[in-house]
Amino acid sequence: MEKLRNSLDPARLHGDSSVSETALELESALNIQQNPMVLIDRDYRIVAANRAYREAYGVRREEIVGKHCHEISHHSPIPCHMRGEDCPHQAVFRTGQAHEVRHIHYDQNNHAEHVRIRGHVLHDPSGRTYLGEEIIRLPPQDDAITCNDLRMVGKSPAFLRCLHHLEMAARTDASILLFGESGVGKELAAQAIHHFSSRAAGPLITVDCATLPENLFESEIFGHERGAFTGCVGRKLGLYEQAHGGTLFLDEVGELPLGMQAKLLRVLETGSFRRLGGNDNLRADVRVVAATNRDLRAMAAQRHFREDLYYRLAAITIDLPPLRDRREDIPGIAKVLLERIGRDWSGHWTLSREAERRLCAYNFPGNVRELRNILQKAAALADGPIIEAKHLEFFHPATPESSAMPSVPAARPRPAPGRGQCPADLLDLLERFQGNRRQVAEYLGVSERSVYRWLKRLDRD
């Protein structure tokens, strides 16, 4: 870096005559780096690039020096932060701090690859700042995170920004609150955090707060000793203790009744607990990730959620964008979901161009879960391997062009299904009520917890 710094002589860099000579000198300094590296000025112009960079992107020196970085790596006429991406250039020149992001870069043949970019801050002798971008190329299988055969797919700026936040947050040991609509991928995001964290080799334990019965809360979370209550045989480790050395995922934390919130807060604050019927104060080393589709701050203002618990859970908050705000991801996710359906049903389906266009225009109130539902039905209806537009059944065929959503039919309560039974058309109802589980529950005359439990079961089937 020192050699590089010395080469950054402003008189030579910005003088007319010796730019290429200086670029060559800088380039030889950059060649010390094995990873592709490029030096960029405040105006997004490439000042020099090392050999590894030129080879990775299939470009000659004369083709890139003096060009805008976004033209070369993103094939875009505008800087990537203007397209919604987290841009190291912005961060370095605004804050003067090093910055790391995950992006998709394109080579000369328009081949996309996932990269991690480390943006270093460099100063020339007169104090002028430059961005030194070191590019770490990620292996192809890293374009999706594989967790228990579930893949988190996407390449839109909104998705990449979210993925980047998940990765950065995962590296800390702080508690993380994931916020997003139903079906948007919060559980997958929690798995991704665990996977990226230093606790990845430890357990990931999920607590479905929406379905945990109040009377079993303590024994489920803290465990119990033998004979702690009538009918209790043997000792049981609680979920909190089981998560020792790993991550505890509190799904649907907004559904937790106030009484349980107080008990949860106590263990999160002290890190210590007792099994039911036990006398020992035990400790577990646990990182907490929570998820909700509720506005917990508004709930706290109405005293439906404890404010102190909110702050304990939300050291870092990450919003997961709804699918309609990242439409570019729809074809890629649909492809992966169809592959999965094909594996499960021993078949093979792809989308016709028109079917893909229709999907990309749809609003998806139920997000990725709804997309999967639509594709499953379409695969069942298709009489060959190609899914046509006519096979796609939308409850809300609203498109961005006709953005007014048709109103939801009047929610006259329907007789509840058999006790504990999941109605066959649950996913259709979810679509009809625009992903609103509370309205589905009211319509069915069951608790929201039941709807949540059925949905989770469907995800696992």
Ligand SMILES: Nc1ncnc2c1ncn2[C@@H]1O[C@H](COP(=O)(O)OP(=O)(O)OP(=O)(O)O)[C@@H](O)[C@H]1O
């Ligand atoms: N980016 C993605 N790529 C591929 N599949 C996804 C993605 N996001 C979500 N899914 C799939 O969509 C379904 C719903 O995801 P998930 O259960 O994580 O959503 P959620 O936000 O936790 O929903 P809820 O709030 O209703 O619990 C799952 O089958 C999941 O595998």
